[in-house]
Amino acid sequence: xxxxYLSHLKELESEAIFVIREVVAQFENPALLxxxxxxxxxxAYLSKKAFQPAKIPFPLxxxxxxxxxxxxxxxxxxxxxELGVRLVVGSVQESIDSGRVKEETGANASRNALQTVTxxxxxEKYKYDAAMGGARRDEExxxxxxxxxxxxxxxxxxxxxxxxxxxxxxxxGRKQQGExxxxxxxxxxxxxxxxxxxxxxxxxxxxxxxxxxREVINRDGALLSVSPWLKLRAxxxxxxxxxxxxxxxxxxxxxxxxxxxxxxxxxxxxxxSSRKTERGTRADDKRSETAMEDRKKAGYx
Amino acid sequence: MKSEIKMSYTKNQLLRFTTAGSVxxxxxxxxGRLLYDxxxxxxxxxxxxxxxxxxxxxxxxDLSLLTDGLxxxxxxxxxxxxxxxxxxxxxxxxxxxxxxxxxxxxxxxxTGASTANLALILIDARKGLIEQTYRHSFIASLLxxxxxxxxxxxxxxxxxxxAVYEKIVDDYKAFSAKLEISDIQFVPISALLGDNVVxxxxxxxWYKGATLLHMLENVHIESDYNxxxxxxxxxxxxxxxxxxxxxxxxxAGRVAGGIFRxxxxxxxxxxxxxxxxxxxxxxxxxxxxxxxPMSITMTLEDEIDISRGDIIAKPNNHPESEQDVxxxxxxMNQKPINLNSKFFVKHTTKEVRGVLKEIQYKLxxxxxxxxxxxxxxxxxxxARVKIRTSQPLFFDNYRKNRITGSxxxxxxxxxxxxxxxxxx
Ligand SMILES: Nc1nc2c(ncn2[C@@H]2O[C@H](COP(=O)(O)OP(=O)(O)O)[C@@H](O)[C@H]2O)c(=O)[nH]1
Numbered sequence: 001x002x003x004x005y006l007s008h009l010k011e012l013e014s015e016a017i018f019v020i021r022e023v024v025a026q027f028e029n030p031a032l033l034x035x036x037x038x039x040x041x042x043x044a045y046l047s048k049k050a051f052q053p054a055k056i057p058f059p060l061x062x063x064x065x066x067x068x069x070x071x072x073x074x075x076x077x078x079x080x081x082e083l084g085v086r087l088v089v090g091s092v093q094e095s096i097d098s099g100r101v102k103e104e105t106g107a108n109a110s111r112n113a114l115q116t117v118t119x120x121x122x123x124e125k126y127k128y129d130a131a132m133g134g135a136r137r138d139e140e141x142x143x144x145x146x147x148x149x150x151x152x153x154x155x156x157x158x159x160x161x162x163x164x165x166x167x168x169x170x171x172x173g174r175k176q177q178g179e180x181x182x183x184x185x186x187x188x189x190x191x192x193x194x195x196x197x198x199x200x201x202x203x204x205x206x207x208x209x210x211x212x213x214r215e216v217i218n219r220d221g222a223l224l225s226v227s228p229w230l231k232l233r234a235x236x237x238x239x240x241x242x243x244x245x246x247x248x249x250x251x252x253x254x255x256x257x258x259x260x261x262x263x264x265x266x267x268x269x270x271x272x273s274s275r276k277t278e279r280g281t282r283a284d285d286k287r288s289e290t291a292m293e294d295r296k297k298a299g300y301x
Numbered sequence: 302m303k304s305e306i307k308m309s310y311t312k313n314q315l316l317r318f319t320t321a322g323s324v325x326x327x328x329x330x331x332x333g334r335l336l337y338d339x340x341x342x343x344x345x346x347x348x349x350x351x352x353x354x355x356x357x358x359x360x361x362x363d364l365s366l367l368t369d370g371l372x373x374x375x376x377x378x379x380x381x382x383x384x385x386x387x388x389x390x391x392x393x394x395x396x397x398x399x400x401x402x403x404x405x406x407x408x409x410x411x412t413g414a415s416t417a418n419l420a421l422i423l424i425d426a427r428k429g430l431i432e433q434t435y436r437h438s439f440i441a442s443l444l445x446x447x448x449x450x451x452x453x454x455x456x457x458x459x460x461x462x463x464a465v466y467e468k469i470v471d472d473y474k475a476f477s478a479k480l481e482i483s484d485i486q487f488v489p490i491s492a493l494l495g496d497n498v499v500x501x502x503x504x505x506x507w508y509k510g511a512t513l514l515h516m517l518e519n520v521h522i523e524s525d526y527n528x529x530x531x532x533x534x535x536x537x538x539x540x541x542x543x544x545x546x547x548x549x550x551x552x553a554g555r556v557a558g559g560i561f562r563x564x565x566x567x568x569x570x571x572x573x574x575x576x577x578x579x580x581x582x583x584x585x586x587x588x589x590x591x592x593x594p595m596s597i598t599m600t601l602e603d604e605i606d607i608s609r610g611d612i613i614a615k616p617n618n619h620p621e622s623e624q625d626v627x628x629x630x631x632x633m634n635q636k637p638i639n640l641n642s643k644f645f646v647k648h649t650t651k652e653v654r655g656v657l658k659e660i661q662y663k664l665x666x667x668x669x670x671x672x673x674x675x676x677x678x679x680x681x682x683x684a685r686v687k688i689r690t691s692q693p694l695f696f697d698n699y700r701k702n703r704i705t706g707s708x709x710x711x712x713x714x715x716x717x718x719x720x721x722x723x724x725x
Binding site: 004017052163 | 312313314315382383384385386387389393394396408409411412415416522523526528536537539540541542543545546549551553554555560582583584585592594595596598609633645647648650703704707708709711716717718721
């Protein structure tokens with residue numbers, strides 16, 4: 001290396017690792033929110049790098065909606081074993097059973113909103129003072145102004161009017177008793193950066209992201225996977241298609257895209273030529289223009 | 302060939318820039334244009350913008366709506382500071398720190414500028430240099446943004462007249478000679494019509510320079526970090542506590558300056574002990590050298606007591622150590638600060654307590670005149686002050702190193718970040 005500069009991926013990596021280490025240094029009881037999606041996988045991988053040869057000094061917390069893709073669960077358990085990290089599960093089903101939340105009904109029912117309650121309950125139960133997540137600022141306009149260190153009040157809420165300015169790489173994690181932080185180490189990454197990083201670092205990912213044959217229905221342009229939680233409407237007939245997923249959230253609301261990208265390289269090409277945002281495949285963000293912002297204020301990731 | 306293209310992104314650099322201009326100079330339109338012409342806009346985003354343009358009765362697509370999330374907030378009076386946007390070309394990845402808003406402008410621009418390699422300063426060709434131009438340029442120079450591109454916008458409204466452009470360039474050069482800005486470039490554009498933004502203009506044959514995007518893609522940023530004075534603030538001590546790595550003590554952190562190699566002799570501050578670098582690694586990759594802004598883990602030959610907040614440097618080149626520091630301070634909080642107020646100081650990975658000892662002068666950022674005898678600082682004030690800290694800080698002049706030369710102040714009661722400081 002004769003020239004002293006980093007590639008954009010290395011610079012993003014270095015920034016994210018700096019943020020992860022700040023979290024461990026500044027907080028007493030941090031955790032990593034692991035959704036099973038590619039962003040939180042990259043986050044787990046960066047956490048491993050940050051502390052090697054020591055083990056990751058915080059648990060992975062999975063908010064289990066009970067509506068996960070089976071592939072996500074298999075991958076999660078494999079990864080936890082691979083990293084030698086502790087797994088903590090917050091169960092939405094338990095929140096429903098204990099009456100903390102009420103299952104949505106109707107055609108667009110989803111457990112997305114319920115997740116927030118389970119997440120906040122889990123944070124409270126284990127007294128996490130910093131919860132890291134894989135959210136990126138390019139995902140949605142409500143996130144464009146999000147901080148790396150995002151302050152939450154004692155009710156877990158995000159107040160867009162009262163966020164601390166973030167200067168240089170000086171992160172302020174000071175807080176009052178009962179408050180906590182959400183921290184987003186890969187804030188500055190785009191979907192493309194994530195895929196390029198997965199490719200250059202050879203990070204294994206759940207098979208869902210790669211093209212495969214699957215039984216789906218076409219609902220309002222979204223290809224939804226047939227599952228026990230998907231209530232078929234009149235006239236909807238499942239059919240086999242060659243698809244892959246760009247995000248992997250809840251099975252009943254995460255749409256697939258038709259694709260024959262069966263390697264990471266092909267995914268990168270596909271993302272490069274794609275003309276739709278990845279959230280375009282998620283039914284929950286389509287509910288309203290400010291859907292994401294409203295959920296964020298309530299304490300969603 | 303194909304795989305070459307594919308691998309090219311492993312060599313791409315990252316450029317962070319801010320945009321500055323007064324309201325209606327065309328900032329949103331320019332960002333929209335950059336995103337649009339570099340094909341960084343997705344179909345669903347574009348459809349939404351086309352629909353809103355049509356709804357408003359425009360006969361063209363109003364690209365400024367692409368960054369509209371913040372405008373509606375402005376109307377609602379919500380404080381917005383910095384919104385970050387992303388785009389990439391085959392040559393570089395870009396992060397735009399977009400700082401809209403009016404009243405909070407100083408605070409917001411300082412925030413956006415703190416991490417920027419480059420500032421885009423917009424000037425409306427019809428208006429020429431105005432108060433905001435001076436203010437934004439001053440902040441860019443204060444924050445030591447290494448590169449500035451002055452975009453003379455709305456050239457279509459002055460008939461693409463070379464004389465108008467040249468006058469603005471001359472005026473700007475005359476004014477900026479008073480500032481410390483090392484690299485200034487100029488470009489005449491129309492953000493609305495796209496002239497010289499991504500594509501060359503057919504309307505300004507007299508202009509022989511590069512397009513804005515070409516400048517952004519090629520500005521030399523390799524020397525933006527200090528690669529001379531070795532500084533490594535220790536962030537965290539890695540102790541595996543495993544049988545295999547029983548005696549391992551790794552010092553984790555991000556290089557803030559200079560170059561470190563295994564075998565180098567190092568000086569640890571504040572203890573003053575010296576040792577040699579044994580290994581440098583990240584993850585399971587062993588590194589031959591490390592430079593800013595790399596995050597690494599370093600081990601030393603000798604067992605020395607080192608903890609977070611310590612700094613590893615070289616015996617013949619190390620930071621200054623003082624408990625009294627002179628700082629250019631930007632006050633960012635509604636609540637004013639008075640002499641002898643106390644606060645926390647965050648500097649590199651160290652946190653100490655501090656007190657405001659003296660306000661030497663405030664700066665009028667429009668005229669750059671000094672205002673003496675100021676009793677307190679209010680929101681958006683910029684002032685030269687003296688701070689005393691509970692323990693010595695190990696720092697460099699901000700001009701020498703933006704990482705070891707910067708600090709923030711945190712309120713002891715509310716824990717808010719209340720000020721940004723540049724050590725002089
Ligand atoms: N004719 C012309 N109008 C422009 C140009 N750039 C921006 N505008 C218009 O100037 C107005 C303000 O632009 P906008 O991007 O919203 O400014 P901002 O407040 O700086 O973000 C809008 O009506 C734009 O259409 C330009 O290059 N030429």
